[in-house]
Amino acid sequence: MATHDRPPSRLRWRTVDIVVLATVGAVFGLVFWIWNLTFAAVSGVFAVFPPSQAVMTGVWLLPAVLGGLIARRPGAALFCEVAAAVVSVLLGSVGGMAIILLGFAQGAGAEAVFAATGYRRWGTGAAMAAGVCAGATTTLYTLVTAYPTWPLSFMLAFGALTAVSGAVLAGGGSVLLHKALTRTGALASFRTAPGGAR
């Protein structure tokens, strides 16, 4: 690799970016699998007003925001979320290809926010905005695939709650997770590590 003549690019992907994001995606694929079961198990609680279960959506958006925060590279959010979706399908999530497309939509939502900052802002604000935007694409996709007959008021409530869940669980949750991960030293090969500058 031509890393001797020029400093490593801020935007170029290294092998460790690819493999660690794929691994984080795989762990979240397992989490998705558990969360899918939990979601189905507690859906009775939300039966009074089904759109209210959208508050649980944020967990599915975590790898997108967290992936962006870890690698800080173009495509990191998209890649991590799609990897999680692919792994959860290969582990036997019953949504099949629809889940992978949903992963694309969610990853692209978060990615759009990071891209809009020119991949330069990675604070709590950017993370929460990414969670909201990933929630917006999720809303669009879920309403089209799963609940096309709902009245408009239900759809709007679903969208609003998904956005809140995306901001709090995926945005805020990712920031806390990233802080905790940095403290353990596991992210030593990334730019955010103390003293790390790649």
Added chain:
Amino acid sequence: MSASPGTRPAHGTPHGAEARPGGPAAAPPARAFLARTNPAAKVLAAVITTIALLPVLDPVGSAVVLAAGLALLPFSGVRARVLLLVGGPFLLMGASIGVVNWLFGDGGPLLAVGAAVRLMAIALPGVLVAMTSDPTDLADALVQRLRLPERPAMGVLAALRLIPLLAAQWRMLTLARRARGMEAGRNPAAAVAIFAGKAFALLVRSIRTGTMLAMAMDARGFGTGERSHARVSAWRAADTWFLVGTAVLLCAAHALGIAAGTWQMLFS
């Protein structure tokens, strides 16, 4: 990764399913047409099915596609026990979508059934791809046949190989906590706290493992230039016909829906 195909001598076995390079250890039975189809063809078929069914709410057409997908099950080579295991959650998903659309939707029972059948028809092909494809074959096919970018595809495949390792580490984390006397007993709050702690420890463990794996891959020259392929993902005439058949089926499904008068665009 699986053994390279060239090292396995063919002991006079006829070239059939068992001579397939790079395949899973247990050869699929001759009837398992779907397991022998190129994974790239299966992925493409699932994608065009999704695209064809998404914009339309049509119980009849969706039912035709779902029935065709179910008719492929005997040719999938998937054991009945696995089918039952996946079938339960699959039916539960369809039923819950149907009930929610029926009780809270504007379209009445027919459209609610349509929404449920449509979602199952969209989901089934992808589930079939996952159940009938070896992950290594799938990655090879996506890279060689569909020209997916190689480094990310191999990265996901490598991560997939770590999952059994992660399962072992999960057990170890459980034992370590038990040895230190951390048990929830009947307290659900403590159970959630212990679960979250274990999940975080697993995430840390997996990132460390992934970092080491990346170092090992770099040391072997991963991603430094053009790769050659040890396993060739072969595209056969049957794969092309499989795609043609899928397209014909989708056209027929839409035609039947229009003829039955149940076909309508979404949100119209």
